[in-house]
Amino acid sequence: MVLLEIRWHGRGGQGAKTAALLFADAAVETGKYIQAFPEYGPERMGAPVFAFNRLSDEPILQHCGIKNPDIVVVLDSTLMETIDVTEGLKEDGILLVNTQKTSKEIREQLKIKSEKTRIYVVDASKIAKEILKMDIPNTPMLGALIKVSKLLEFEPMLESVRKRLEHKFPNRPDVVENNIKAIIRAYEEVKE
């Protein structure tokens, strides 16, 4: 793997930053070099926010922003009404969207012409609402990302995510288990 760059789109409070950190944390455990960083403005619930990941087998030296991501993850499809989520996305890149729509519909909506750009969809909000009883789609989207990026092996990633969640919620095994379930379901349900 050369260097892979990911941009997360979400709204303040949806956990875009947490997802990026969780992804990085899990990837480190599998021996990769990583970066995870948010783009901070004034903190505000609901406003569009970004988070970023870099992933590589080699040490990552640069500390600049990411302009041309290989993968864009959209946690909230309503963002696509106001923000150009494909901005700077590499032509042969991947767009992964939390939506009820099909990838064909997304391709038409965003007027993506290049066939090289692959679009994946998963209804992570539905999964989150059903399993986590809250519309927090970040952990299911993590499962979908692992699937579509084909960067990391699923089982070891799942284990390290579990460890991180156990560390974060030491007295809530139900929260940990449900998040793991949501990740697995999104991993299975994500489609092109």
Added chain:
Amino acid sequence: MIVARTGNEAMAEAMRQINPDVVAAYPITPATEIVQHFASYVADGLVTTEYVPAESEHSALSACIGAAAAGARVMTATAAQGLALMHEMLFIASGMRLPIVLCLVNRALSSPINIHCDHSDSLASRDSGWLQIFTENPQEAYDTTIMAVKIAEEILLPVMVTTDGFIISHGMERVELIDDDKVPEWLGERKAPYTLLDVDNPITIGMLDLQDYYFEHKRQEIEAMNNALPVIEKVQKDFGDTFGRYYPIVDEYRMEDAEVAVLVMGSTGGTGKVAVDRMRKKGKKVGLVRCRVYRPFPRERMLKAITKVKVLGIMDRADTLSTLGGHLYNDCRSILYESEARPLLKNYIYGLGGRDISIEEIETVFEQLLEIKERGRVDKEIVYYGVRGE
């Protein structure tokens, strides 16, 4: 143990392993998390530190000064306005020769109000008698925080270890942690030459020192700074021999046959190294120098590094607001005065208030430096790089 940590988390981990006697602090973005994590270590009983949540940064550093004078190993953390509010006490800490270690997350000083990175806060304190070490990434921030304790206690001057706000403080990277028990073992106990609480050997500390003694005491402090570099070098070598990671005073990257180079501090070092690699792939002989130890200024090592090239682009993430350009630019012009080899200098003031600096922008700097080398002269010495309207 290899883990993923942000710069702030890495510095907090270092503080946990150091287990200082006293930590007094006041939260401020983007350094808040350092003391926030540390406070949880205190609450969870992972450290035995006396933790003092002060009512301001001025009070926080005052508490640190009192504790350090009493012989304690003391640490704190802050950023920007917090450091500015500490300003008065910075000189008292160094003047009283107290080895306090301060984790500084570089943030632009107001006004305009901003929370993102530039180096205006620490550079505004450069003459306060504190050592300043600028780190490039979370790993270096972690390692340097540990080393700083040893350096401070040997030199008897306080040390500031800095990371770039948000870029490093909130950026998560792979960090290799030292085993918990190895850190206190390597550091040993603080052996203060005298302490306020030693009732058998009572002392006066911080007394009035007028025309007859002030100068002598200041001269001692100047001498301590003059003698600091060999101590830093020794501690860095000892750290490397023990834990396997070696750090330089001045970081040189692909400088052996470089014709032009940039000089930077902080996280731009990493971005610049990638730019160097890209230029080298195009056959351009460029290099990078990173000033890691900024105070004391490493005169000899810096001269050795920068006189290797014909043209040097000095990238300052702050301006002295004096018509003279950036801080590094002024320091380098100063040391080059007596030097026989004198590269042409161009000062790029960049990245104020957290403005991103990309690999491509640094490549453009290299292109300009190569052009200057061809032409043999610099037309405009100080430029503001990446600002609209220039």
Added chain:
Amino acid sequence: MKKEKKGWKELPLGLVWQSGTSQEFETGDWRSDKPIWDAKKCTHCLICWIYCPDSAIIIKDGKVQGIDYRYCKGCGICAEECPPKVKAITMVREEK
């Protein structure tokens, strides 16, 4: 009273000094008026000793022995506080 002051290399490191250095600082030469103690009148109530800001009343075994002119600044508090019926301390001009 002039003493050779130490150079910066000889001074202790840091802004540190041995304690109790005020003993070396003889404030007696600030004096323009001088207290004279009359041993015959003194009742040894020690009020002067309590009030003296410079610890300049010499005491031995609970009795006043005299005044330590090395430190006495001549403020006159002792004379003022000596009970009116005793008046064992009087102030005189410091002139030879």
